[in-house]
Amino acid sequence: MIGPLAATVAAPLALALAALVPPLRPLARWFAVLGSALTLGVGAFAFADLAARPGADLRLVESHPWSTTFGASLAFGVDGLGAAMLTLSGLITLVATIAAFRESRRPHAYHALVLTLLAATNAVFTATDLLVFYVAWEALLVPMLALIGLWGGEQRRYAAIKFVVYTLAGSVAMLLLLIVIANTTAANGGATFDLPRLASMAPVWASTTVLGAPIARFGFVAVLLACLVKLPAVPLHTWLPHAHVQAPTAVSVLLAGVLLKLGVYGLYRIAWPLFPAEALAWSPALGVLGLVSILWGAFTALGQTDLKRLVAYSSVSHMGFCLFGLASGTVAGALGGAVQAVTHGFSSAALFLLVGVVYDRAHHRRVDGFGGLAGPMPRFAWLLLFASLASAGLPGLGGFVGEFLVFAGGFTANGSFPAMTAAATVSVVLAAAYLLWTVKRVAYGPLGDPQHGTFADCDRRERLAIVPLCALLLVVGVWPKPLVDALRPVCEALLTNVHGAAR
Template structure:
């Protein structure tokens, strides 16, 4: 029952918000915070009661839903998904707290936000394609509104671009899902059953893999499907950017691991090297483009392209350490980039600009803010001792030791390491321009970070350190499942 409760609690909250009078904005805010807090607590409960050593599905809920098409209401968790199930409610709660500064159409905002949370949680727990797809699509609608109503200057454009782009991906994915259903016998939408049965021929696997890949790649986003991301990220309100970067992008990588890797093993091995090359492009291209940005938020947005590249690198490796690293990277990227987007929001709320060139010397004026920002940037660029280092290191190590085609992997991993340097470069340049040097007189009245913002950001900062020092907290969650997955794939 616990997964159903976690998943639908926000939806219930959203429906209750519909019934609250829209003038009582304070009540709506606190109520949303209470709902997301409760969801987060349940998420932690799952985290602590999750049995790490087991590759079996846990907290399984399975009952018949539409027997005519063999569709089941099937929820469950294993090492591939548990980390995201903890991260999602956490980020949702922090984003809700941060969103207390939303003044416009408060009721609708929190309604859509809670609806979004249900969609995201559902994606990570659903193990039946029909259910999975419904949750997958449910995330689109609130996102469209959250960007389109509460976004920045070009919000309408960004909203529709996001909506169309991701819908394109998901309908192509839908065809892949339908093909899996139609070519399995007995017909089933059950992801686990399909992965165990393995009834598909090689060619069929390649075609379906490609269809699913388009859907996932747009979400991740993998170059060249990434162009919606900078627009959506830059125009979205702060809390929504956090969710977008922290959770939504991971739906893509999670989908690949959960579906393509388990159901289409032949295709996964066949496409490992192309995926590796795309990972390299994501890393290097993302880093270079991030360096060229003048807008702070756009820079962070492109850094997401860059960091999701590390995740892809780990996935392409097909080694235990690489896959564990990829899953860990999803978590650390969610934590670190989530914090960075919050921090960009903090400065934008005060200065109403995000021009990197326009700041300078903020360290003297905003010591608290600058300190946290510094930690987050260093975590993002992979400083040892902070979260980013551990996961990126695992991804690189995994790719370097891959047994699929050792020569190619070693060369490409070597090239990808350049990404780290560029990442460090753009973060350091940004820090220098924004925080160091003489104080720009324009900003001498800026107040430092306030309590609401601290509540949203400090937990993430703590996590950065914690995950950096004790990576096992999160990285250990997936080991058993990854081992089982790799055994099924037939690689060591």
């Protein structure tokens, strides 16, 4: 029978199909709750296991045969990073489902697509087989296309197609890499896509040449390209603002909270373990790219007039920290990048939900069209302030942990990293500026529109979605130990491997 991790893939798929059956359609949103709660539960279970027995090894391992000739199997397993991402995926999908609980336009199709997306992201986060990883990585474009393209705003079609073409173009090179890997493993003692085995074959990738170049050289670039588009890193980020602005609130939450993490996860899971020497060689350049993303995203966010675009560009800036931390080549940096991926999931989801709250009432998102909302909506104002401070990295809240670790790692790293880290600290000021300035313009001062005085405060459903995220930001900020303990062995093993390959 299938184990818990395979169930996080199979159950959402089965629920998605069930949601389309006409008599069961009214239950679709409950199916989405069920699927995401199951994911959350399995993720929490894996976390408990990690807390009991710390280590970088894979937990909840299971494998089902798929193809003997390809050496592919439906193999799943999570380490600290995988467990964190799985939990995040379950939590954010649950929150997004609560946010979209009153979706009135074909709700059964909407929730079926969310469940399909959940199955695909869970497969990416838990697969220990590269082919399963890739299949899920590509297949999740389909529900995403439909969710943005069908339930989105005015220019949803343009945004959805841009998103799909961008990400598809980013990952075609990865297909070539997979084929080369299949051919090489078949010639080296049996075809396999087992990720731990592929990672142990790192010297083979570095020494085997295809068409005159080592596999590692183009393989790293292929994975990097696919991940940097998803991340997204400047200059491959231009699909993100469109997708966010056009997507409905709950899909923006999924996009920022889960999908951007796929890019980070791919770097940690594929690019660094399989091609450690290349990763080290590329690190300075990727550090620059991360720095550019951090600063570019922050500066651009400063100039945005649309609330969603503002949060989208802040995502570019915050995801830049993940890349920068990993590229620094220090355990602290890599750990910070991983923690940042998790806390950014919480804070960006909360911010998008809050933008959704005002959009629900005012039907626009122009920053200058608001003001003084703290009067009619005190709870909203408090939550907005809290999420903004957490996102800006106030000590004691979630965003601080990751950024601090990244800075700590960056200052102790080699080469130009200390200087770049110094430049990156500017973003803390910028983040405080664009976020708090936004809070001021939206929540304080005179009312932006006299009619806004009648706005209802966050209702129970909205609070049910937002408050847990804020609570988690506080928990991680005050007591980051469980998360850090779960992620540290993974990062240590990753960097030992990378630095070992250089010697």
